[in-house]
Amino acid sequence: MNVFDVGIIGGGVIGQGIAYELSKAGLKTAVFESGEIGGKATSAAAGMLGAHSENEKRDIFFELCLESRNLYPSLAKELLEQSGVDIELVQEGMYRLAFTEEEGRFLQSLADEDELEWHSRENVLANEPHVSEDIAGALWLKHDGQVKGSSVCHAYAKGARKYGASIFEQCPVFDVIKEGKAYKLVTSQGVFICGKVVVSSGVWSGFFFEKLGLRNPMKPVKGECLAIKPKKLVINKTVFYEHCYIVPKKDGTVIIGATSYENDWDTHPTVKGVSELMIKVQKIMPEIGSEPVVSAWSSLRPQTADGWPYFAEHPEHEGIFFATGHYRNGILLAPITSLIVKDMILKTNQYERYVHSFSLNRLLSDAKGR
Template sequence: MRKHFDSLIIGGGIIGSSIAFQLAKRGYKVAVLEKGKIAGKASGAAAGILGTQTELTEDGPLFRLACKSRSMYQTLIPELEDLSQLHIGCRNNGTYKVAVDQDQESELKRLIERQVGLGEQAEWLTIEELIEREPSVSRELRGAMFIPKDGQLEANELSLAFAKASVTLGAEVFEFTNVIDFILKDGKALGVKTIMGEILADSVIVASGAWSREVLERTGLTLPIIPVKGECFTVIPEKQLIQGTIFSHGCYIVPKRSGRVLVGATVKANSFDERVTVEGLSSLMEKAQTLLPDIGKAEWDRGWAGVRPQSADGQPFLGEHPDYKGLYIATGHFRNGILLAPVTGVLIADLLEGKTDQPNPFGLARLQSSEKGVLL
């Protein structure tokens, strides 16, 4: 193993792998250090929804960042598939954000007006129009906000594709390699200590998802990140039930290329527990059948859980450590890690190269310097 790299990335999920891909494209000697298997945690457990307009309802830096990231997939997916020889399974059938009552209908119509005003595409479908497009949805719904650009893909394959593409471009990936500590001197990060020995680098990037807080505490920084458990399951219907993704409060239903239908996701804060529970899955089943009655007749496939990183203010942390030069942080993406992966890789690579001349709304400056870990 090389003992010196241009950049070390701690974490082999989709965020770390996207950063590795972008840096390798720019000629950096990169190593990814993953304590388990690549995409073995939240990245491999995600539903793969590119929910810019579905998940984010207010204009602001995060919404604009998400729009940019979503648009990057058009050229990025063919590039990743070519370099990795993996099929990412992108489907652009849009998302239906459904209303189950009059209040939700009014809320969604206001949201459509705001997003159209921002130049995005969205339209209201009456229940009759929705059923014409998706005959299997419940007749009890009020209608839906249709978002044509919010597609979906295979999250696990995408995560692996980023990693394999980065290796094709010269990066090195080390699975089952736990980082024990950082090598810090005179306000600068010089590398890390691992079970394989010390590894030096010009820059170190922490992209450890929900485990980033634990990793960074070794530097004296308590990052306000909490783990949020989410459970999902898949079923195999006898016939195709839906074309587009169905999204509602507390439940989404995603038709996958294999013919399976994915249902997610529960939300349990402050939990690293990755066990699948009867309580969690039964609540999802009930919600799914309310939206798509025939899903109750589908064959059971499997269930699983993942742990997502949520920041205290709902914004990801993308920037340099407040105390140590050369130590960068990329975490806190919560439910939007798949969506924000492309732009995160570019943003962190640009930060390393000093190419950003605009204020960074996602940087660590929003932490109080006198009391690290408290948001301003």
């Protein structure tokens, strides 16, 4: 009864995405979640699908981001049908601002044919008239978009349930113990036998790395966000400068993110953090100063040493998979992550290059265990 093909530890957007794809593929899947579905980093995210905004290099991580982003339009339709939840996909592109001539030259150097277009100051102000007049111009990231992170997670969860997945809330996993060819997951709600196990517990995954004989690569990067509900400002595109982004959501609220504090496990938005955000955003878009503040919140990004996620089977314990470490990009990367994990479990070998690049070698090479 308590036996599953796959047990997934953690019900954030990553765990739920995986549960969706696996149960859709016919596997008997269970998600074990300490608290509530999507209640941690996933709900805190601004939801940007920033393949370009988060990458300047043209490496495999960039390709991963791009491929995942491009999965969203059809995924949005599929999830709406399966779950009734609209994930609020917006694809208006983003503006990356330059304030100095030098920044402008740098951004111009990034322009390409398909995705990145340099816009002059006048052009930007014509499109987004509330941006500061002090800008030098902006790079337009044509196809980067956004979704509502918590809705992606809930849509995946409802879809997974429809395909037969079990979801256990208030159910922390304490231990993973080999039992023949399978694993016992020890939880507060008892023991479950799972043929395979996926560790997708966000910043709390570190424990399972250690438990399973690996080094803990995970550190928290606290981030705070702010929501406003403009009475006047109409903002169409996401606009960002350095680490301050302005993300207009479909319901008329605008999310402003995000601070970044390494190794801080606190999850409350603080006076200091929120006031810093407020000051920054007023430089980028001065009129925001007179718009209504709605709320502020905070959560922990799961960062690895090199900032890349892990998609990998345990080198010694067959059937244990890691899918975590998505840092600033877990919403963006949930669709591709889910497919990669399905690929690894079903051994369909479609994503070998990613499995190769995001393997545990980065951990092992360095030093094994603690």
